[in-house]
Amino acid sequence: MIGILNPAGAAALLAVGVLVALHLFGRRRRAIPVSTLFLWRQIPAQPLHRRRFRPDLLFLAQLAVLLALIGGYLHPYLQTLAPEADRMRLLVVLDASASMQAREPGGTRFELARRRARALVGQLLGGDEVMVVVAADRVHVALRWSADHARAEGRLEELEPLDTPTDLAPAVALALGEQHARPETAVVVLTDLPRDAAGVPPDALAAVDWVQIGATDDNVAVAALVVDTPPFQSVREATATVVIRNYGHVARRVTLATTVDDVPWTRRELTVPPRGSEHVLLTEPPAAGALVVTIDAGDALALDDRAVGWIDAGPSLDVAVVTDADAFGATLATVAAALPGARVERVTPARWDAGDAAAARAVVFDGVDAARPRAVPALYVAPPSASTTCPSERAVEDAAVVDWDGDHPALGALRGLEGIVVPRAAVLVPRAGDARLVLAATARGAFPFLIAGERDGRRVACLAARPGPSTDDVPLLLLVLSTLHWLEGGDAHGALAVQTGVPVSLPAGTATDEHDPGLRVAGDPAIVVAERIGFQRLGERVVAANLFDDRESDIGRSGAREWAPSMRVESRRPGAPAAREFGRALYAAGVLLLAAEWMLWRRRSAP
Numbered sequence: 001m002i003g004i005l006n007p008a009g010a011a012a013l014l015a016v017g018v019l020v021a022l023h024l025f026g027r028r029r030r031a032i033p034v035s036t037l038f039l040w041r042q043i044p045a046q047p048l049h050r051r052r053f054r055p056d057l058l059f060l061a062q063l064a065v066l067l068a069l070i071g072g073y074l075h076p077y078l079q080t081l082a083p084e085a086d087r088m089r090l091l092v093v094l095d096a097s098a099s100m101q102a103r104e105p106g107g108t109r110f111e112l113a114r115r116r117a118r119a120l121v122g123q124l125l126g127g128d129e130v131m132v133v134v135a136a137d138r139v140h141v142a143l144r145w146s147a148d149h150a151r152a153e154g155r156l157e158e159l160e161p162l163d164t165p166t167d168l169a170p171a172v173a174l175a176l177g178e179q180h181a182r183p184e185t186a187v188v189v190l191t192d193l194p195r196d197a198a199g200v201p202p203d204a205l206a207a208v209d210w211v212q213i214g215a216t217d218d219n220v221a222v223a224a225l226v227v228d229t230p231p232f233q234s235v236r237e238a239t240a241t242v243v244i245r246n247y248g249h250v251a252r253r254v255t256l257a258t259t260v261d262d263v264p265w266t267r268r269e270l271t272v273p274p275r276g277s278e279h280v281l282l283t284e285p286p287a288a289g290a291l292v293v294t295i296d297a298g299d300a301l302a303l304d305d306r307a308v309g310w311i312d313a314g315p316s317l318d319v320a321v322v323t324d325a326d327a328f329g330a331t332l333a334t335v336a337a338a339l340p341g342a343r344v345e346r347v348t349p350a351r352w353d354a355g356d357a358a359a360a361r362a363v364v365f366d367g368v369d370a371a372r373p374r375a376v377p378a379l380y381v382a383p384p385s386a387s388t389t390c391p392s393e394r395a396v397e398d399a400a401v402v403d404w405d406g407d408h409p410a411l412g413a414l415r416g417l418e419g420i421v422v423p424r425a426a427v428l429v430p431r432a433g434d435a436r437l438v439l440a441a442t443a444r445g446a447f448p449f450l451i452a453g454e455r456d457g458r459r460v461a462c463l464a465a466r467p468g469p470s471t472d473d474v475p476l477l478l479l480v481l482s483t484l485h486w487l488e489g490g491d492a493h494g495a496l497a498v499q500t501g502v503p504v505s506l507p508a509g510t511a512t513d514e515h516d517p518g519l520r521v522a523g524d525p526a527i528v529v530a531e532r533i534g535f536q537r538l539g540e541r542v543v544a545a546n547l548f549d550d551r552e553s554d555i556g557r558s559g560a561r562e563w564a565p566s567m568r569v570e571s572r573r574p575g576a577p578a579a580r581e582f583g584r585a586l587y588a589a590g591v592l593l594l595a596a597e598w599m600l601w602r603r604r605s606a607p
Helices: 007-025 056-074 109-122 148-159 168-181 326-339 351-353 469-488 585-604
Strands: 001-006 075-076 088-093 128-133 139-146 185-191 210-211 222-229 240-248 251-262 263-272 279-284 289-296 306-311 318-323 343-347 362-366 380-381 392-404 423-428 436-443 445-455 458-463 495-499 519-523 528-531 534-538 541-546 560-561
Touching: 007 056, 056 585, 075 585, 088 109, 088 168, 109 148, 109 185, 128 148, 139 148, 139 168, 168 185, 168 210, 185 445, 222 289, 222 306, 240 251, 240 263, 240 289, 263 279, 289 318, 306 495, 306 534, 306 541, 306 560, 318 326, 318 351, 326 343, 326 362, 343 351, 362 469, 380 469, 392 445, 423 445, 445 469, 458 469, 495 528, 519 534, 528 541
Parallel strands: 088 128, 088 185, 185 210, 318 343, 318 362, 362 380, 380 458, 495 541
Antiparallel strands: 001 075, 128 139, 210 560, 222 240, 240 279, 251 263, 251 289, 289 306, 392 423, 392 436, 436 445, 445 458, 519 528, 534 541
């Protein structure tokens, strides 16, 4: 099979037309002296349009020289089809994680890796097969085994890096499995990580060609963004904590700018020491809504120079307290008096069962069980042992909180829950599907202190003890308010905060039928994974996705290098056909023809 490596060189064939034109119109007329002109005047003149192009030997020599030089410029090659037994397979593992977007001399790391992969595919012979595996937060087979090399190169050009962390181990394991099944498979891993980050035993990489790309460490990133919006408070009470980290070995001066719903919030100049960080506390936001934090760093990785969050202007407290006593209801009423737009209605169990109560977004059952629960979210505080909704085994004395699930939206950004100590608590018995949000313990062991779940399609939470009027019970009261905020649907307001590449369970009832391409949604219950940073749409919900991964932002490497395989795979036999370029031979033929053309020209020009 004959091919050319420089198709653009075909434009040089226009020179053939120039040569023909020179032979038609470019010949000089010689003056020959004669004794008289009367004989020439009687010869009829030949019309110009009847002239014919009569190539002579000199023209043919010049044409041969020109074609030989043009042929050499096209870089032609001859490639024969390898026998079945001599064919090989190339498996390329291409790292497409966030750090591969770092800029290096010559392009980004991903562009350099893709260029290397295309060069490897270009060296394959006809019949050789290629497979492309992409590694980011998950393994993805971009191209299954194919002998269509043009298709492989096209698929490589279509690939783009993601904004997610790297998990190389599954991709490398897949490649090693293919190599074990087909011993003629050559595996090449193109990444910015060293070989010891493969996640597989070192001896398993003996037949793998590992290419590390990139060396710069010039990066300053928004490493964290925490938005604290106290439940049932005004927007002005919200705060945001920003962490700016310098991953380089040189001090950097950056400009931090923040906006909320495109309204400027703050702008500060920061000097971040080498391998150091700066914490910035932002207070009194100008509005609620989309928070965007950016730094003007001009570093090698622009991806992590931006972070997004959401300042929630959630609903005001609106609850009904069903109780026989009045202490807890009075405590909530006192708190509500200090909150904007809050409303607390105290109702007796008899009035509640009779339906004689105003509608509220949530209800608190204080030490009682509801004969008529209604379709409203409910918090059961210190439920009786006979409760059918929140059953308990027994009561215990002197219990203290020892652990909690800080990622659950019912707890929000609460801190210091270890300060909750109660003289008496009920040992709750979770039902199937309930989440154990807070654990407490006594000398006899640990037990669920706060559980949450669903009953007949409504949110329900069970709390083992009630807060009292004492200031020592403030942490427990804050836990109650945070749980009520979740029951009233506070987590459905604002954006769902996620980190790219990290699976997150979606709240019940979240619509997933439509979402932006930067999100992957699957499973039942639904799981969402963000592949791009920034705000994205998930049904009617907004997702605020950030990188926040030191492994990706810390782009410094020990230097670009290659670990060549210490054990070669069984490849084509010696003497197997290979692609041979014969452009130089055409150049040599052109030189010889040029010498022959010069001799012909000298002979014609001789007197």
